Amino acid sequence: MTFSILILATVFIISGLYLLGMLRMRRPGEPPLIKGAIPWLGNVLEFKNNGHAFLQEMLKNHGDVFTVQLAGHYFTFVMDPLSFGPVIREATSVLDFNEFARESAIKLFGYHSTLNDLHMLKESSTKHLMGDGLVVLAQAMTENLQTLMLYNMGRVKGDRKWLQGGLFNFTYSIIFKAGYCSLFGNEPVKSKGSEKRAQDCDWERSEKLFQEFVKYDQFVPRLIYSALSPKDKIEAERLKRFFWHRLSVKQTLQKENINGWITEQIRKRTEMGVPEHMQDRFLFSLLWVSQSNTGPACFWFLYYLMKYPEAMKAVRAEVEGVLKGTGQDIKPGGPLINLTRDMLRKVPIMDSAMEETLRLKAAPVLTRVAKENVKFKMASGMDVSIRREDRVVLFPYVSVQMNPEIHTDPQKFKYDRFLNEDGTKKTAFFKNGEKVKYYTMPWGAGGSICPGRFFAVNELKQFVFLMLSYFELELVNPNEEIPSIDPNRWGFGIMQPNNDVQFRYRLRF
Numbered sequence: 001m002t003f004s005i006l007i008l009a010t011v012f013i014i015s016g017l018y019l020l021g022m023l024r025m026r027r028p029g030e031p032p033l034i035k036g037a038i039p040w041l042g043n044v045l046e047f048k049n050n051g052h053a054f055l056q057e058m059l060k061n062h063g064d065v066f067t068v069q070l071a072g073h074y075f076t077f078v079m080d081p082l083s084f085g086p087v088i089r090e091a092t093s094v095l096d097f098n099e100f101a102r103e104s105a106i107k108l109f110g111y112h113s114t115l116n117d118l119h120m121l122k123e124s125s126t127k128h129l130m131g132d133g134l135v136v137l138a139q140a141m142t143e144n145l146q147t148l149m150l151y152n153m154g155r156v157k158g159d160r161k162w163l164q165g166g167l168f169n170f171t172y173s174i175i176f177k178a179g180y181c182s183l184f185g186n187e188p189v190k191s192k193g194s195e196k197r198a199q200d201c202d203w204e205r206s207e208k209l210f211q212e213f214v215k216y217d218q219f220v221p222r223l224i225y226s227a228l229s230p231k232d233k234i235e236a237e238r239l240k241r242f243f244w245h246r247l248s249v250k251q252t253l254q255k256e257n258i259n260g261w262i263t264e265q266i267r268k269r270t271e272m273g274v275p276e277h278m279q280d281r282f283l284f285s286l287l288w289v290s291q292s293n294t295g296p297a298c299f300w301f302l303y304y305l306m307k308y309p310e311a312m313k314a315v316r317a318e319v320e321g322v323l324k325g326t327g328q329d330i331k332p333g334g335p336l337i338n339l340t341r342d343m344l345r346k347v348p349i350m351d352s353a354m355e356e357t358l359r360l361k362a363a364p365v366l367t368r369v370a371k372e373n374v375k376f377k378m379a380s381g382m383d384v385s386i387r388r389e390d391r392v393v394l395f396p397y398v399s400v401q402m403n404p405e406i407h408t409d410p411q412k413f414k415y416d417r418f419l420n421e422d423g424t425k426k427t428a429f430f431k432n433g434e435k436v437k438y439y440t441m442p443w444g445a446g447g448s449i450c451p452g453r454f455f456a457v458n459e460l461k462q463f464v465f466l467m468l469s470y471f472e473l474e475l476v477n478p479n480e481e482i483p484s485i486d487p488n489r490w491g492f493g494i495m496q497p498n499n500d501v502q503f504r505y506r507l508r509f
């Protein structure tokens, strides 16, 4: 009897240690293993507090590939961009990106997927966020952007007084409201003559949505790490319910001019029998993926142009040239700018400045779950073995975008970094004399690459094109340091500033 209890206790202790990850040992062919000081949690606190600094330290100490324990899972970080190919190209049945997305959707939106959501998302994104579909969406976006930018600006009377505000709040709120209305539609115009009121209604309702969105977005990293305080948990739950209600299928379908990207997702899920309350949650996830990065990216884009007058001068000259080429004249009370796709194709300097902004501020983490034991070769020739259920991770911010071998003076904003001397787009970047295919990765890569990237680029360029066309802009304190970034957001797309920056603007004409 005592003997059986002893055996049981031993089995229990060994299973516990195993579950806590304490028995795992590095096997031949596997990368260096860093289990961290705390059983099971491993290095999660260091990673959550400042993933960037943590990974730089690991890279320095362990080289281009290493495995780290984070909250019960083992993550193998591949830090050599010349070795990204095998990870990015591997079939999703072997290195799966859906599983991580599914886990995140439950934590962030309460959305439990039973379908191949990413496949459906990809399909309707190809149709509505790219190619001909994008023309329709871009048209709605340019109209909404201009209405919002010029709202109450006294443009008809040629009123040119300076206004002052926080650039982050100004930019994010305009991009959010314009993007939200372009995708999710406008308030219905109930009767003739009430058009103005419907538009006011759009801006009022989307302002409330924006304010709640910013609050929710601050919880996102801690929701993913399951690290919210009980008080914040209650608030996050309240906000979730607010969005499920405001973006419910019922409320959304009452709108006008809803983009096909939204209506098609509703239609397909309804046909497949997805319950409506789950679809409400799915629509919340679409709001977050479509809005959480573009506003902050537009902020940094415009901020860098204002901070570096030489960049502003070059981009402004390009914008003026393109406008002039189409014979459009901006004057008080005149028509809005007809900003076409063709015009946005003729701005290589702006393209380079935008790419440079994203290189400096986009910091996504690409995660794949190994569905079987996998082996791949690093560019150095070393074989790397990964165990089933481990995760393989790329963090291009440290390994590519800030890599001084690939980008000289990587901390500096150089608006023409992505331009060749003849003014064409520069795509040739090297490491150890070898051409690097993935020289900047704001959109991720491979099967999970952002399906909204063409629309997002369009938004960024429309926003800057229109702001430079309509306004004189200046920083209130041009010598103020570039704002530091919130270190909790490493791995979550575009980084956000710790403080807002005051700026002044007034109509040019």
Ligand code: HEM
Pocket: 101, 118, 121, 129, 289, 290, 291, 293, 294, 297, 362, 364, 365, 366, 367, 442, 443, 444, 445, 448, 449, 450, 451, 452, 453, 455, 456, 493, 494
């Ligand atoms: C500057 C703006 C944006 C940036 C930097 C960005 C970046 C990213 C990144 C890095 C991913 C994940 C890629 C991966 O895991 O490999 C992603 C996923 C995605 N993005 Fe974007 N994105 C932006 C704007 C947009 C917009 C405007 C839309 C739609 C209108 C959009 C729709 C999506 C969707 C649907 C996904 C897949 C989400 C999932 O995996 O569940 N994105 N984006």
